[in-house]
Amino acid sequence: NRQLQKSESLGRMAGAIAHHFNNQLGAVMGNLELALLELPKGTRAQENVTKAMKASSTAAQMSGLMLTYLGQSFDKREPLDISEACRLNLPVLQGVMPENIVLKTDLATPGPTVNTNTKHIQQVLTNLVTNAQEAIGKNRGIIDLSVKTVSLTQIPVAQRFPLEWQPEGNAYACLEVTDTGCGIADSDIEKLFDPFYSSKFTGRGMGLAAVIGIVRVHGGVVTVESRIGRGSTFRVFLPLVEQEVALQS
Template identity: 35%
Template sequence: MTAARVFVVEDEAMIAMELCDRLRALGYDVLGHAASGDRALREIAEHTPDLVLMDINLTGPLSGLDVARGLRERQLDAAIVFLTAFSGDEKVREATGLEAAGYLVKPFDERELHATLQVAHFKRAADRERQQRLEERHALEARLGRAQRDESLGRMAGALAHTFNNAFSVILGLVELARNSVGQPAQCAADLDDAVAEIGRSAEIGRALRRYAGGEVVQTRCLELGKLCREATAIFETLLPEGVRLAMSVAPEPTFVHADALLVREALAQLVTNAGEAMAGRQGEVAVQVGVVSSNGVPGGRTWPAEWTAGDRTWAYVAVRDAGSGIAETDVNRIFDPFFSTKFFGRGLGLALLLSTVRSLDGGVSVDTGPTGSTFSMLLPLAAPGAEPAEGS
């Protein structure tokens, strides 16, 4: 470490001179001294020393403590060692509150002076290094966050362009076919119907994206997840391929949540559809389980959204388990990205929409996947005990 740069604030000229000499003899780089608070503030700001040796009692309107406060306000980070005549001084206690690097009670010998200044110097160097590392880490995190945002924005813009370009090509092709078959009214009408259906599909994607972006107002009310799932069983069954059956099990305890029934049903339908698609060509069952779980019982695996934690509370959950081949390790971090799909006709919007619904309800999704299948668990905050389900929920 290079010689510490010291500034002395002492109103008695003789003592100040002697101190400066002793410091120089000890190898310090003495930048100067000031006899008054005003001058000390000015000169310390100009010289930016590492250490300030400061008498607490100065003649004039500013005490050593006032100077220390002034330095903090100006964000000058010199380590301050106070000089005082009394160890029990009230002002010494005040100085400690000002994060003084140390204090010396007059009279002091050279060894005490040197040791106190050395400790203050090392401590300041360590603090600075810690601060610098912290700043570097923050800068790195900010850069990383920007890069990730740019990457996901770029990916989404590319996927959007791809989706709508495809749709427009199909629509153009169908309209072209219709024009060429004006002489065959039935064929022309069929082509136009297909074009209208494709336009409808694109409009549906547009609506889904608006919901994903939070453009729709969600009406929440108290509903029971178990009841909702039991009532939706018949619909869920229609979403599964042949040979795959639905096994619904609802725990006896009530699972009240505040949510929009339509959105929750749709989110669960996405999970059941995905589970069925993962089992296409196989026999077996998709298990839907509804229940209540405390934070430490939240299923393992990964959770979304990134900022969500189970915290210290109770959750109502619906878990959808399939016996498909699981999700590839390289894909699993992308499955909630809009337009991410590994399916030929997939839009890649099912899980993105589910996540936007769950996020708006302060809930989370946990995913456990492996070669024998996947379990997606939707977790919503359990409503306060005594909350009654609204009619028809």
């Protein structure tokens, strides 16, 4: 429809600006590095240039996150076991998990294989678990993480994001994160993946925007189910590398 075409056009324009911004930042950071080599250590000038480099680096990260949200990330991808990628990240997640929250896992072995990279999967997982953790807050709660293979017919029809998603194949990896937190109002669910939307949770906003961007790059979809006071379930569906083999098994 017209609104979707307008959104896609704005996305292309924002992506072009972000790419240009990144290129200019690269030049700025390169020249700052050269300047540092010629400045005496401990001087005011050296401190100022160091601060400028840190600010430029932060700006570059934000620009990169916007490109990810727009589905314009060009990181190298290869067949990857989703369960194994999640296992590699579990020590980090459990290390920052507060004592009032229990993290439970159910990861298929072997896991479904998707054409992706470890960084993307771990970024999706970290953002979803952080979101679940903040939804629980200081209450006692449980976060369930699971990975499995599903068919297209098993993907919920309601609350699918991005809205323009079209299925690619019939077999999908499903990465699911469920929490026993505060829940999300129906009127807020469609705003969760907006990079400019903010709520009382820091994990939402740019964090979930990065999730939707990574999913978009992979031709996948995210679904959300939630009830106020009961918790939420986020499911990420990504098309498998071997469609026929997956369906036969």
